[in-house]
Amino acid sequence: MMEKKRTDCPALPPGWKKEEVIRKSGLSAGKSDVYYYSPPTLWKCNPKKDKKINNDPSGKKFRSKPQLSRYLGNSVDLGCFDFRTGKMMPGKLQKNKQRLRHDLLSLGKGGKPDLNTALPIRQTASIFKQPVTKVTSHPGNKVKTDLQRASEQPRQLFWERRLKGLRSSDITEEVLRTMDLPKGLQSVGPDSSDDTLLSAIASALHMSSAPITGQTSVAAEKNPAIWLNTSQPLCKAFAVTDEHIREQELKVYQARRSLEDALMADSLARAAENTRDLLQGKTA
DNA sequence: AGATTCGGCGT
């Protein structure tokens, strides 16, 4: 067998290999196929015998971006990953943006889930997060692995708690002030901290275009394990008043004002810089 | 049976 060169792929987690195979016959001779291989995963708790963990077979072959994305789940954002070159290409988000608009307008629920934007993650022994899919097999039938249907997964109760402590930061790593939620929003469940509540609501808004109502069943407070509506955030049902809406409109207005000011200041500064350069005879 | 390879559908 001709030795195929499996090269490291820096855009993926350590250990992932990329391979390009040229087609050597047929109508498509000269074209190539690109494959990726998952790294061997070793369990390092016992230095004497490192042991392979069984549910993450080493060296699994991947033949497409969707397949790779399903496997890596949320641990890697393949949004700008170019499968053919194996590199991150900034500006590949373009397609997703269009989809997002379309989704929101058309109550889109039918389409495929965007690559890597589904938040719920199940924690497993594997270092890679994998989707949880219920498979029912019938005697004599082959069970198809690697199922396409990644939607309608069972959701872990209170998965929102894992978002606790996540912070947004700007490019200098400066932590940004977190948003204030309106009073009257109350969380449901074992964790009543404000930042978990905020994460839960933000995630709910992000993940679906369905209305966010909070938990409408009163029973959910007493026995969430049974009554919790998992398609709604861990938040008591709330009412939005005209006053809330007016407050929000004011915030948007203020934000636009400060953006306008900033843009104006920036363009003035650029203009000043240009004229100064011109006076000094510099170019570009 | 599993790996390899090319065809061909859908976008």
Add this chain to the structure above:
DNA sequence: ACGCCGAATCT
């Protein structure tokens, strides 16, 4: 024109 994946072919 190309990504993705089925299935024929190979080992």
